[in-house]
Amino acid sequence: MKLVAAVLLIVAIAAFTVPGEAKPVEEYIGEAAGKQQSGDLAGAVTAMEEAVQEHPGILQAHSYLGLYLGMLAGQTEDMTAALDLVNRSFEALDRAVDMDPQNLLARFHRGLMGVSVPEFFGRLDQGVTDLELFTERYDTSSPLAGVQPVNAYDLLARGYRARGDADKARRAYEQIIDLAPGSELAAAAEAGIDDLSRQEKEAPAAPPAGKIPSAATRDLEKQAAADPDDLPLLIRLGHAYRQEGAHERARETFQAALALDEASAAAHKGLILTIIEEVSRGYDRRIYDNTNLRTNLAFELVKVLDRAVAALPGDLELRLWRGQADVEMPFFVQKLDQGIADLEMIIASEGSDSLKAEALYWLGRGYRKKAHTAWIQVVKEHDDSPAADMVFQQMRPGIKHADLSDAQRPAVVIDLLLGFQDELPPQTAVWIEDADGDFVKTVYVSGFAGFVRERQVTLPIWGAVSEYADADAVTGASIDVGRHIFIWDLEDHGGKTVPYGDYVIKVEVSHWPSNLYQIAEAAVEIGKKTSRTVIEEGNFIPYLEVTYQPR
Numbered sequence: 122m123k124l125v126a127a128v129l130l131i132v133a134i135a136a137f138t139v140p141g142e143a144k145p146v147e148e149y150i151g152e153a154a155g156k157q158q159s160g161d162l163a164g165a166v167t168a169m170e171e172a173v174q175e176h177p178g179i180l181q182a183h184s185y186l187g188l189y190l191g192m193l194a195g196q197t198e199d200m201t202a203a204l205d206l207v208n209r210s211f212e213a214l215d216r217a218v219d220m221d222p223q224n225l226l227a228r229f230h231r232g233l234m235g236v237s238v239p240e241f242f243g244r245l246d247q248g249v250t251d252l253e254l255f256t257e258r259y260d261t262s263s264p265l266a267g268v269q270p271v272n273a274y275d276l277l278a279r280g281y282r283a284r285g286d287a288d289k290a291r292r293a294y295e296q297i298i299d300l301a302p303g304s305e306l307a308a309a310a311e312a313g314i315d316d317l318s319r320q321e322k323e324a325p326a327a328p329p330a331g332k333i334p335s336a337a338t339r340d341l342e343k344q345a346a347a348d349p350d351d352l353p354l355l356i357r358l359g360h361a362y363r364q365e366g367a368h369e370r371a372r373e374t375f376q377a378a379l380a381l382d383e384a385s386a387a388a389h390k391g392l393i394l395t396i397i398e399e400v401s402r403g404y405d406r407r408i409y410d411n412t413n414l415r416t417n418l419a420f421e422l423v424k425v426l427d428r429a430v431a432a433l434p435g436d437l438e439l440r441l442w443r444g445q446a447d448v449e450m451p452f453f454v455q456k457l458d459q460g461i462a463d464l465e466m467i468i469a470s471e472g473s474d475s476l477k478a479e480a481l482y483w484l485g486r487g488y489r490k491k492a493h494t495a496w497i498q499v500v501k502e503h504d505d506s507p508a509a510d511m512v513f514q515q516m517r518p519g520i521k522h523a524d525l526s527d528a529q530r531p532a533v534v535i536d537l538l539l540g541f542q543d544e545l546p547p548q549t550a551v552w553i554e555d556a557d558g559d560f561v562k563t564v565y566v567s568g569f570a571g572f573v574r575e576r577q578v579t580l581p582i583w584g585a586v587s588e589y590a591d592a593d594a595v596t597g598a599s600i601d602v603g604r605h606i607f608i609w610d611l612e613d614h615g616g617k618t619v620p621y622g623d624y625v626i627k628v629e630v631s632h633w634p635s636n637l638y639q640i641a642e643a644a645v646e647i648g649k650k651t652s653r654t655v656i657e658e659g660n661f662i663p664y665l666e667v668t669y670q671p672r
Contacts, residue, residue: 187213236280241420404568571596
């Protein structure tokens with residue numbers, strides 16, 4: 122998991138010497154700073170762990186330990202390990218703040234982490250509060266070495282944007298420009314203001330009056346306003362919002378119902394269905410402004426399901442919903458074992474046969490997911506072994522040539538296999554270049570890469586060549602292991618038919634969390650005759666067939 126590429130390093134070495142100690146805290150902090158600057162973040166963490174062990178009562182030891190743990194998480198590719206590091210970071214930072222809630226160094230470090238980690242950690246509001254306190258109480262006459270208000274405003278702008286508060290983010294950017302005119306941070310702040318203006322211009326127009334809410338829903342709103350304690354009425358209103366796509370209003374309404382009765386199964390299920398519908402929307406342009414959007418929704422759904430089961434432990438339908446969701450959740454949510462336990466509980470219960478049958482199905486998916494994770498580990502950690510070859514043989518689908526007799530002509534048919542299945546579907550792009558290597562057209566790019574673009578580059582070759590010129594038109598749901606066929610209509614990204622000549626079809630695939638990667642390419646000649654090229658190289662795109670069919 123990548124947190125934020127440039128987490129600010131604060132090397133504030135004040136005099137924290139404890140009389141009589143062989144190695145004062147300041148030396149540990151200096152040692153950790155040196156290790157960080159040399160690229161050894163693990164060594165920096167170790168140094169501060171030793172400092173905490175020797176000086177458990179000194180706030181700065183805990184604060185710097187939390188900072189370096191967070192920085193190490195930002196460089197850790199293994200999502201599970203990164204999650205653990207983030208949790209340890211906040212444990213240390215919380216300890217530092219508890220020791221002295223007014224200490225600006227501890228507040229700054231915790232604020233930095235709070236606005237840098239994904240929102241599902243639930244630390245965003247706390248991080249903003251920490252940074253606001255820092256900016257309010259910072260004394261320029263007694264400056265804190267290495268920490269400046271401009272750094273805090275930069276982080277605050279990030280936090281405000283994550284919370285959707287554009288006005289406060291703009292004011293934070295303006296503070297940066299005033300405090301450090303002409304600096305890199307000021308230039309970045311000006312770009313941030315421009316980006317906020319872009320978002321405001323591109324914001325979708327308000328729905329036509331009367332469409333949301335409908336007349337029937339407005340009538341329910343009036344009834345609920347007159348009797349806010351009517352639980353069945355609130356639930357009806359929540360479902361009315363759901364059906365009209367007003368998911369935020371639906372959430373608020375079901376939450377209000379749960380405030381009246383935490384044991385209301387109908388309110389819990391309405392809230393769960395609302396979030397599931399949001400998760401089911403897939404990737405769209407919202408991901409450009411919030412790359413953690415779907416991750417946050419996944420963690421929110423988990424929390425809502427856990428809350429529902431805690432309130433109604435005997436509701437087998439809720440257990441099934443949670444078991445199914447936990448099995449389907451991305452691996453980094455770390456709820457698979459809980460899901461399996463829920464499903465096994467249903468199977469052993471006095472529930473209906475249909476409920477047990479569904480639980481058995483999802484239990485099978487859960488166990489298959491566990492087995493699949495083991496196979497991924499084989500390929501990632503023992504890629505040259507016979508065992509890895511066996512994994513690829515088991516995953517790779519058979520090749521069956523397409524029937525192209527009815528294909529529109531002239532056209533180029535791109536027939537490819539993806540030969541490996543990771544924890545999540547890979548990011549994939551298929552595009553065309555001419556003989557000189559100039560970009561012609563993107564035929565397909567998967568959802569996350571196509572919508573997030575330069576905000577989080579997952580397909581570097583495609584992104585650099587295409588500059589995302591035609592991503593809107595060809596971005597689609599992510600494809601996974603198996604056989605896939607795409608048709609190039611011989612038009613460039615501007616809609617003009619390309620001339621006869623030599624072209625190259627390229628396919629790029631990037632897996633996560635394994636970070637396994639391959640790019641494949643096949644040449645094709647467009648002219649008066651049929652041409653065909655087959656490339657069989659590598660394990661992730663093991664087969665690429667490109668066929669030109671003239672008119």
